[in-house]
Amino acid sequence: MSALNSTSSHPATFVLVGIPGLEQAHGWISIPFCLMYVVALLGNSVLLVTILTEPRLHEPMYIFLAMLTVADLLLSTSTVPKALSVFWSLSKEISFQACLAQMFFIDFVFFTESALLLAMAFDRYVAICEPLRYATILTHSVIRKIAVAAVTRSFGIMVPTFFLLTRLHYCGHNVMPHTYCEHIGVAKLACVDITVNVWYGVTASLLSAGLDAVFIGVSYTRILCSLFSRPARGVQLKALNTCGSHVCVILMFYTPAFFSWFTLRFGHGIPRSTLVLLANLYVVVPPMLNPIVYGVRSKQVWEGAARAFSQLSGKPGWRWSRGEGTSGGRSGGRAA
16 A cells, blocks of 8 residues: 555555554553453443433433543543554554544543533532522533533634644655554654644643633632531531542543643653553543442442343342432532
């Protein structure tokens, strides 16, 4: 196959080499990645089915959680199968169009997840700081508008990225030291200056996901100030517990994402194998852990899952006898 197509300077295909320097260990590396992907699929599928089938979970917090679950499924499924194909030497080639589509989809889901985490932080702020107005502020109409805004913003960010990559000349360079396509990894194969690509990526990320992280921090700062100004310590602890799962998910999402993202662009002294390995962990570890975190900490999710699957199996449901976990929606507001 020709390295270049006959009508443009774009490669007909890219060759993904996997984790550079660790090619001999790809078989062993694939085992934990495959297991984590299976856990992510099962955990998010169970959580999504539970939320959709359990009427008690049709509250704003769990609606946002269902959206986050769908995003996790899309993120892991758009990357891990191809990475496993590379690890197992089944197929290391990906067409130029498919590569750009994968890159577009990965970053689109990332920015959408960031917006959803901000929406969930706003939900916790209203539930704890404005409990009497919760039902009037977070209506189903408002939730739909938030979801549309998150998707529209992500799409608007990614369209220029797509065109910035298609304008580049690659001069036959098509070997990518990675397991999937991402913006700067593709741009670095070009034989022209990519400064515009680098700085657009930096600016777009800081003005979207970066600002989301700042607003999330502001929301939880105000939540803490509100809680510690109240005299009842039991109420404080119970309200803080309602936010615990969300804080864990936020840390799991932003910490590896920003570390991987900045080191890939500016971490010139970090081995390439480390950068690629971190980038792969970022797309599979949070989707695997998110349903576990919410399932372990939320009594409502446990009981909802038990009822949903007991109905599917035709057996009577049972109640989980653990202590009070994370509560969402109106119950979260009352707990505060």
